[in-house]
Amino acid sequence: MSEVRGRGRRGSKSEYRITECPVVDTLTRAIDYGPPEPGDVPALMRELVDWLSSLEAAELPAPIRAGILTHRFLSIHPFNDGNGRTGRLLATAELWRSGYRMRGFFSFDEYFNADRDRYYQNLQMGLPVNFYDGRHDPDHTPWLLYFVETMARAADELQAKAKSLYQELDPDAPPWESLPRPQQQILTRLLARVLDGVENPFVINPSDIASWEGVSDNTAREWLKEWATEGFVNPVLAGEGVRVRSYTLAEEWVETCFQIRQPSRGK
Numbered sequence: 001m002s003e004v005r006g007r008g009r010r011g012s013k014s015e016y017r018i019t020e021c022p023v024v025d026t027l028t029r030a031i032d033y034g035p036p037e038p039g040d041v042p043a044l045m046r047e048l049v050d051w052l053s054s055l056e057a058a059e060l061p062a063p064i065r066a067g068i069l070t071h072r073f074l075s076i077h078p079f080n081d082g083n084g085r086t087g088r089l090l091a092t093a094e095l096w097r098s099g100y101r102m103r104g105f106f107s108f109d110e111y112f113n114a115d116r117d118r119y120y121q122n123l124q125m126g127l128p129v130n131f132y133d134g135r136h137d138p139d140h141t142p143w144l145l146y147f148v149e150t151m152a153r154a155a156d157e158l159q160a161k162a163k164s165l166y167q168e169l170d171p172d173a174p175p176w177e178s179l180p181r182p183q184q185q186i187l188t189r190l191l192a193r194v195l196d197g198v199e200n201p202f203v204i205n206p207s208d209i210a211s212w213e214g215v216s217d218n219t220a221r222e223w224l225k226e227w228a229t230e231g232f233v234n235p236v237l238a239g240e241g242v243r244v245r246s247y248t249l250a251e252e253w254v255e256t257c258f259q260i261r262q263p264s265r266g267k
Contacts, residue, residue: 016041017080032124035077036131044076044136052094062098066091067147068140074123075135085109091147092214107211111150122146161192175256182213182223183232187257190249194258202249204233 016038023033036044048069051057057065070091077083088108112119125142127135176184186204189212193201209220224247227233233247 014079014082016045016078019080021077021080023077031129032120033077034130035075036136041076041078045078048072048076062095062100063148063151064144065098066094067144069094070147071123071140071143075131088112089214107214108150109211111154118146157192158188161188161195164191164195176253179232183227185212186249187253191258202254203236204247204249205245 018038020038021035022031023035024030025032051072052065052069057068060068070087073090074083074087079086091108122143122145125138125140127133127138176187179187186209189208190201190204204224206217206220206224209215209223210217213220213223215223224233224235228235228247231250232253234250235244236246236248237243238245
């Protein structure tokens with residue numbers, strides 16, 4: 001199954017699609033999903049917003065509500081592109097609004113992309129291809145089991161990595177307590193890279209910050225520039241010019257939090 005995604009238009013509002021936008025298998029070119037007709041999209045989106053604001057939705061556990069919200073949004077497929085990422089961001093936002101402070105520590109995209117076939121299989125739930133043949137209000141149980149399982153696995157992995165970090169440090173006075181929350185979240189992400197054996201784990205690109213923190217690319221670049229002035233990261237110059245394309249965690253924080261001494265430059 002393919003999912004049409006784009007960078008979007010910064011500073012402008014995306015309009016609902018006015019054309020058919022089937023989801024097509026990239027290999028067979030067969031239609032995997034036929035979304036509702038464009039003329040029905042505005043009413044279906046109003047209905048979704050009304051449901052989210054209803055007492056019925058409020059009484060549901062937050063993960064269930066976020067899971068249903070995401071699946072219904074993806075079923076409506078309101079835009080020509082970006083529906084998948086927008087749907088997952090909606091889930092993250094709804095969880096955040098409900099008290100699940102996961103932004104920066106957990107990304108649905110990471111887990112869904114790790115096994116896209118399983119993601120799409122659970123998203124489809126064995127339903128007919130056509131939206132009007134039972135996709136509007138199905139039994140969401142298969143999707144919700146997968147959705148909640150993904151959340152639980154992410155929480156377990158985060159807990160294990162946090163415990164691993166605290167075992168190496170003095171838990172009474174963790175050095176990062178004085179840092180703003182976004183920077184603490186970045187240290188957790190870099191810790192995961194170290195534990196996973198990622199090459200150059202301390203190199204940070206604006207796209208990393210945008211994905212981890214759920215912010216725009218421009219905001220990510222501004223954050224990194226600010227963090228560089230604060231000594232949290234150091235800019236990495238590209239080629240012979242002065243353009244900065246990436247940053248690396250400052251050596252002070254590498255040694256303090258990870259007990260790893262970076263090799264001296266030029267040696």
